[in-house]
Amino acid sequence: MTRVIGLLMLAVAAAAAQEHSYTQADIENGARLYQSSCAGCHGPDGDMVPGIELQRGQFRRATTDTEIIRVIQSGIPGTTMPPSSFSETQAGSIVAFLRSRAPAAPAAGRGGAVTIARGDATRGRTVFDGKGRCATCHRVNGSGPRLAPDLSEIGTIRPASELRDKLLDPSTTIRPGNRYVELVMRNGSKVNGRLLNQDTFSIQLLDSSERLVSLSRADVREVTFVKNSPMPSYRDTLTADEIGDVVAYLVSLKGLRP
Numbered sequence: 001m002t003r004v005i006g007l008l009m010l011a012v013a014a015a016a017a018q019e020h021s022y023t024q025a026d027i028e029n030g031a032r033l034y035q036s037s038c039a040g041c042h043g044p045d046g047d048m049v050p051g052i053e054l055q056r057g058q059f060r061r062a063t064t065d066t067e068i069i070r071v072i073q074s075g076i077p078g079t080t081m082p083p084s085s086f087s088e089t090q091a092g093s094i095v096a097f098l099r100s101r102a103p104a105a106p107a108a109g110r111g112g113a114v115t116i117a118r119g120d121a122t123r124g125r126t127v128f129d130g131k132g133r134c135a136t137c138h139r140v141n142g143s144g145p146r147l148a149p150d151l152s153e154i155g156t157i158r159p160a161s162e163l164r165d166k167l168l169d170p171s172t173t174i175r176p177g178n179r180y181v182e183l184v185m186r187n188g189s190k191v192n193g194r195l196l197n198q199d200t201f202s203i204q205l206l207d208s209s210e211r212l213v214s215l216s217r218a219d220v221r222e223v224t225f226v227k228n229s230p231m232p233s234y235r236d237t238l239t240a241d242e243i244g245d246v247v248a249y250l251v252s253l254k255g256l257r258p
Contacts, residue, residue: 022096030097124249
């Protein structure tokens with residue numbers, strides 16, 4: 001019970017430290033900046049400097065977002081942490097990424113014991129490519145189709161808990177960059193696909209044949225966002241262990257780095 005209360009207090013403290021509101025774009029930009037500029041010293045998981053675990057909300061000289069941004073920009077005199085040329089927006093996006101990686105309090109099982117599901121990434125890749133048939137839609141490290149979002153860097157963008165939820169109930173949360181649309185053209189024809197970009201004058205999407213389609217807004221009569229994800233639920237398809245293995249594999253995907 002004491003451990004559970006401690007974990008809950010940690011989660012509450014972490015939430016209180018986040019005085020900024022970040023978008024998914026902020027988090028994804030921060031993930032890329034972190035991997036290219038910070039991971040060399042702090043490690044991909046933020047735990048290579050003793051006493052600091054950046055992706056678990058454990059900092060040594062800062063607590064609030066503003067303080068962390070200041071450290072990223074100014075460095076820490078007398079230490080190996082150098083100043084950077086990041087703008088406040090860029091430093092803020094790194095903070096957004098770190099905050100998104102901070103774990104929530106794990107669920108308590110019987111008797112107050114904290115249970116954390118762990119999987120095997122190697123087995124997970126086998127399920128991903130085989131039984132789960134995930135590779136028939138998703139692309140990883142330059143291999144596979146483009147029908148669904150590229151997962152090459154998914155381990156730097158989404159936490160394990162969110163990946164597990166996505167496997168069990170894909171339609172619960174559909175991020176803006178992963179939305180599918182149905183378009184009705186002024187001539188009555190219909191066009192379906194994954195939305196890539198849109199502005200005042202045009203709409204770009206990827207259709208089911210992996211063709212990039214660019215349409216003029218003037219030719220579109222109606223735009224409807226598809227509420228349900230085309231991704232199937234694996235709740236009744238994969239076992240709990242297989243779900244854990246796939247999550248472990250997805251978390252291991254950090255992008256191709258030299």
